[in-house]
Amino acid sequence: ARSGTAATATAMQLGLPVGRCYPLRFAAWAALVVGCVGHGAMSFPRPRNSLDGALAPWSSWSYPCDESHAGLDCALGFCEDGKDCQGSCPISAHSGAKNALNASNGQACYWFSNGCTVGCDACDGTQNHVGHGNQRFLYRGMSAAQLRAKNLTTADPWSPVPGEMVLDPTSTKGLAITPNCEARKGAPVPTVCDPRLRTVNSQAECGGAEDIYFYSPWRAPGAAPVIDPCGSAGGRFVGQGIGGAGAQFQNSSLAAQGDRGSGLPPMAPQAYWQAGASVEVGWTVAANHGGGYAYRLARADEPLSEAGF
Template sequence: IFFRMMQFNTKAVWLVVTMAVGMASGHGTVVYPPPRNGVDRDLPPWNGPVPQPPLDVESATGWCPVPGPDGKVSGRNGQSCFWFSNGCALGCDRCDGTSRGPIPMSGDPHYHRKFNLCNTTTKVATICDPKLRTVNTGAECGADDDWYYYSPWRA
């Protein structure tokens, strides 16, 4: 009887796990070992607990909070969750630090679905195979709806 109960419990656990995988949605961050790009984790204000309310560090979302050893939210990851660089695109000599990448589903005319940030024709996407892309895979390479065509990861 014990083994039958154990077998049933194992099957039930696997059923719950498989169902939960389909429902999982979110973002994560590496907490341990400390991320290499968390170079500011030893500097204030990120080397301590996240203040309540959080300080405005360039924006209200200037924190990458993680659980602290004292049960409170800590800033000890520094700004490692902000791994991206604004204003980087194929053909640009450097990132401008302010331009936002494509925002495909926005109807706002201030946001572009696809744009050549540096107005160059010398650098184009080389990763065009949909099997090698993780987003916008149904778009033909370079087409109007290939919103991420000028994104750095398409080099």
């Protein structure tokens, strides 16, 4: 239950990436079989929350490993303790080398709002989805280990045939899917049920006992609360400290856990766009919570707020 980062621009001049991004993953089926968390960020134009990308250790990180980059300086993965986070939010190096990545986007993918579900008036900064957390997916009834052992592949990893990817029944006992609060009367309810708009667990009956992402923000875009319209560092409130499953941030001289994205200093314009034109943007994602994303604009000369977006 996470809402991603947002940013601002005037109608004519882009100063930041736009919109609220809901985590989405385009990944091979082998990665989808196992559990994962969701983090995404704009990569082009460069976002305001990439400000630590010019600092060490992010400035010295590169993938794949080579003579100059080894160990943590080329390792990919989330930093659950808020340390050595340089390989958590990689983006394309645009170097022409296949699969080359760098960390020039800093920790942009760690600015989000955690513990936010449809039907609640506020985020709690902690809970991802009440009632689930350790569920596992099977592909044609097989676990990740079984798939690797048989060296099985699929022709279309982006869109598995309905029914091929299902929850492991041994991991769904006692599920009770609820929002993170006692929903008030008349509160918004999830509206996105079309399997084509649901990127994980799309075979589950909408609102059914196994629809573990039912109250996630993407299931009713704009209806879930946020901690900040531009996310908070580590997705939590000041004083909550490091959280689990990706709710962390490595403090630097420029930002610290719990800082609000709307308070980050403005950047110089990263691109200039003509009103009404079609433009190219870049967005990267590290993992999936079964969501999607949207781009929105807000004026750069006004305070950043949900209403502005």
